[in-house]
Amino acid sequence: MSKCPPGLTLPELHTDVFDVVVWVMVSSLVQRTVPPGAIVTGLGTPDSMKKYVANGVAPAFELWNPADLGYLAGYAAVNYASGKINGTQGQTFTAGKLGKFTIGADKSVLLGPPFVFTKSNINNFNF
DSSP states (O other): OOOOOOOOOHHOTTTOOOEOSSSSHHHHTSSOOOOOOOOEEEEOHHHHHHHHHHHHHOOOOEEHHHHHHHHHHHHHHHHHTTTTTOOTTTTTEOOGGGGGEOGGGOOOOOSSSSEETTTTTTGOOOO
């Protein structure tokens, strides 16, 4: 990974780069010059990403829905506390509207694919 010289931004240094993926909140990159037509995405909450989704700089991004994570954790805890599951790999339980889940290695339970936030749904979330 190269560093940008002082006073230059990544898009100015690498004019052949059209899309940038960052592992920090998008705002730090977007506050600098982003070439027209570039698509930027990164890790942020819906509240921090709303203006970038609205203006098309970040047309979509993904996170696990915290409501679903809590819902799943609650069902897993109730099933564990009631003795229906004990954390053994391969055991299954149902988590209400989310459906059936299987306990994986190291007593893990995975929610599944992340939720995709877009212009059509981002305003339904406030966090």
